[in-house]
Amino acid sequence: MVDIMKDERGRFLNVVLICGFFDSTIESFRENQFAYRLAERGHKVRIITSTASIRWRWNRAGAATNNPSENDARYTNNPNVTLIRRKPLLRIGDLVLFRLRRSDLKDADVVHVLDFRQGITAFAARLASSAGIKVIYDHEQRGDRSGSPLHTLDNRVRRAFIRYGARAPSLVRHTVTSNRVFFEETAPRYSGPFALSPLGADEKIFHVNADLRAQKRADLGLLPSDFMWLMSGKIELEKRVDEVARALAHHDKTLFLVGDISEQVRPLVHGQPNIRYLGKLPQRDMAALYNAADCSIFTTFTLSYWEALACGAHILVPSTNFSDNYLGSRVEVSRFGEPGMFEVEEERYRTEAKIEPYIAALVPTIENGTRERQSPKWLSWPRRIDELEAQYRGTLSV
Incomplete structure (x- = not known):
């Protein structure tokens, strides 16, 4: 060494x-x-x-x-x-x-x-x-x-x-x-x-922990059979949280939301009955949430890709040149849409782009997948x- x-x-x-x-x-x-x-x-x-x-x-x-x-x-x-x-x-x-x-x-x-x-x-x-x-x-x-x-x-x-x-x-x-x-x-x-x-991802904070998962899910009132969908980070307009919530609503699913919400997004969040907002949490509490989650949804690139994966969660991310080439073959990652959705790839969608149908179509496939929770060493x-x-x-x- x-x-x-x-x-x-x-x-x-x-x-x-x-x-x-x-x-x-x-x-x-x-x-x-x-x-x-x-x-x-x-x-x-x-x-x-x-x-x-x-x-x-x-x-x-x-x-x-x-x-x-x-x-x-x-x-x-x-x-x-x-x-x-x-x-x-x-x-x-x-x-x-x-x-x-x-x-x-x-x-x-x-x-x-x-x-x-x-x-x-x-x-x-x-x-x-x-x-x-x-x-x-x-x-x-x-x-x-x-x-x-x-x-x-x-x-x-x-x-x-x-x-x-x-x-x-x-x-x-x-x-x-x-x-x-x-x-x-x-x-x-x-x-x-x-x-x-x-x-x-900081392996000292973000890693698979079965006890932490069980405790956090119990705190949230989730049954072992419940599939938990999570969205986290800075909740701004570009994150399209309203579309994500509607996509899950097609399947009668709840979106757990955590992070800073901008003033422009607040009305959209309050207007979606299937959103459960948990506030802004410190890193170590985020590790518990990522452990509790079955799938974490990201609509733009963020460091939290790796943090969620490190805690064993499946992630759903947009299809981009990066995610297609770097993450495309990994079973713990699902991708929605196409790179053409973006005006600035990984960051800003085209005004006319709609991500709701892409996400809605993938919900059953992701929920029916069976995967062992593990912390990938590559990240x-x-x-x-x-x-x-x-x-x-x-x-x-x-």
């Missing part, structure tokens, strides 16, 4: 992780997992980020901001982690700028940056590249925003930062196919390699970190 953790020169790496935001209270975020698990394996990780909450004060959902440093000790208690927070000079939505120094990159073997749309990461990538340091970039954005002239301006700013930052990376990582498509469209001059690098964070270490080593060897 020690040889796997070290680089080609037989030593641990010095990794500088730069991101606009680092919310230490949300363990499932990729930057949190990168930092925590790389440090556990012996690598030195220096996190450089802002003091700002990932939730902007004027966010669309109206969600309250939080203290992102509340659980910093979880990371800084490991002597391999250094966490540097700086006050923003500018913050607008996902965009955040704070002071960067060349000394931030001292002794770095690799600089790992997230999402050039954040602004600061594009500048960090260029700074590292100018110093001759290898840059790994994680690209998450799948498409432009729409709906107002401000979104049009925001799209131009985001694309400008992506183009600027794209001159620096030695490797661009993406979680789904549509991330890469958008990046290539925005920064066509980038000629380096790409790596499909899906996220993972765990240890596997993801193995891949990340290999990418670091491969980049440094070029």
